[in-house]
Amino acid sequence: KNEVEQSPQNLTAQEGEFITINCSYSVGISALHWLQQHPGGGIVSLFMLSSGKKKHGRLIATINIQEKHSSLHITASHPRDSAVYICAVSQAETSGSRLTFGEGTQLTVNP
Amino acid sequence: DTGVSQDPRHKITKRGQNVTFRCDPISEHNRLYWYRQTLGQGPEFLTYFQNEAQLEKSRLLSDRFSAERPKGSFSTLEIQRTEQGDSAMYLCASSHTRLAGESEQYFGPGTRLTVT
Numbered sequence: 001k002n003e004v005e006q007s008p009q010n011l012t013a014q015e016g017e018f019i020t021i022n023c024s025y026s027v028g029i030s031a032l033h034w035l036q037q038h039p040g041g042g043i044v045s046l047f048m049l050s051s052g053k054k055k056h057g058r059l060i061a062t063i064n065i066q067e068k069h070s071s072l073h074i075t076a077s078h079p080r081d082s083a084v085y086i087c088a089v090s091q092a093e094t095s096g097s098r099l100t101f102g103e104g105t106q107l108t109v110n111p
Numbered sequence: 112d113t114g115v116s117q118d119p120r121h122k123i124t125k126r127g128q129n130v131t132f133r134c135d136p137i138s139e140h141n142r143l144y145w146y147r148q149t150l151g152q153g154p155e156f157l158t159y160f161q162n163e164a165q166l167e168k169s170r171l172l173s174d175r176f177s178a179e180r181p182k183g184s185f186s187t188l189e190i191q192r193t194e195q196g197d198s199a200m201y202l203c204a205s206s207h208t209r210l211a212g213e214s215e216q217y218f219g220p221g222t223r224l225t226v227t
Contacts, residue, residue, distance in 0.1 A: 004153075033212035041148075041200050041221035048215050086153055090213055096166055096215055097206070098144055100151030 006087050006102035013109050019074040021105045023087030024082060028069065030091055034061050034072050037084040046072070046085075077109045086108050113137060115219035117203050123225045124193055131189045132222045136205030143186050144216065145178060146202040147171065154202055160186060161208070193226045200224075 005024045013019055023032070034046040047054050047061040049070075054061050054073040058077075074081055084106050088099040116135045124130050136143050141162050146154035157176070158168045162183035172178075175193075178187040190197055197224045206214040 033216075035218075041202070041223065043154075043202065043204075043218040043221075045215050045217070050211060050213065088153075096142060096144075096159050096161060097144070097208075098156045098159055098167070099154070099157070099204075099216065101146075103151075103153045 002102070003100050004087055004102040007104050008105060009103065010106045013077050013107070015078060015109055015111050017077050017106065019076055019077050021072045021085050023070045023102055025089050027089065028091065029089040030097070031089070032070050033088040033090065035086040035088060037086060037104065039101060063077055079109045079111050080107050114206050115203055117219040117222050119222060120220060121223050123227065126226055127196060129189065129191045130193060130224065131187055132201055133185060133187050134203030134219055135185045136203070137217055140205035140207045141183065142206045142208055143180055144204045145188055146204065148200040148202060180191055195226050198224055198226045201227050
């Protein structure tokens with residue numbers, strides 16, 4: 001079993017829909033990261049959080065430390081949101097805060 | 112552009128050849144990470160540097176792989192005697208350590224390696 005599990009693996013939505021991507025992890029963490037990867041490989045950091053909730057534009061990330069679970073929400077989805085969304089965790093006390101990644105969620109938003 | 116850069120962006124090589132990739136981190140970042148990503152999978156950690164010191168290497172990093180970060184600036188990742196299984200995207204990321212708490216990692220565009 002991977003230390004970081006994401007669901008769903010693939011998600012197709014219609015423009016305007018509310019989207020939720022889930023992430024569960026099995027290790028103690030110091031931070032959880034949500035990343036976005038577009039075709040061609042480039043990875044962009046969306047959020048880094050260790051508690052509570054963060055919001056940036058139409059994106060919201062939440063984390064429940066007790067349940068070891070995080071969600072990424074996209075409101076009013078748009079075709080330009082189509083990308084792979086990756087959950088990753090870091091453990092500051094080990095390995096220089098290197099990231100352990102989930103396998104990613106491929107999101108396609110149709111117009 | 113002051114982001115993380117990687118060179119080359121694409122590399123096609125024949126099995127058995129040696130290849131070297133370069134990563135230039137954001138200038139004030141003291142940590143530099145190498146990750147590898149195969150198609151349809153999330154990235155996996157390979158190694159990381161704090162300044163010029165290589166502090167950890169993953170078990171994924173066989174003896175054919177070597178990485179350096181002379182003077183704590185740019186880094187190189189060399190693969191000797193490449194195998195078809197080495198075909199992947201090689202990602203570099205950098206961050207600046209804080210006195211407390213985590214730091215965001217900034218990723219380069221990656222080098223896509225194809226071994227034929």
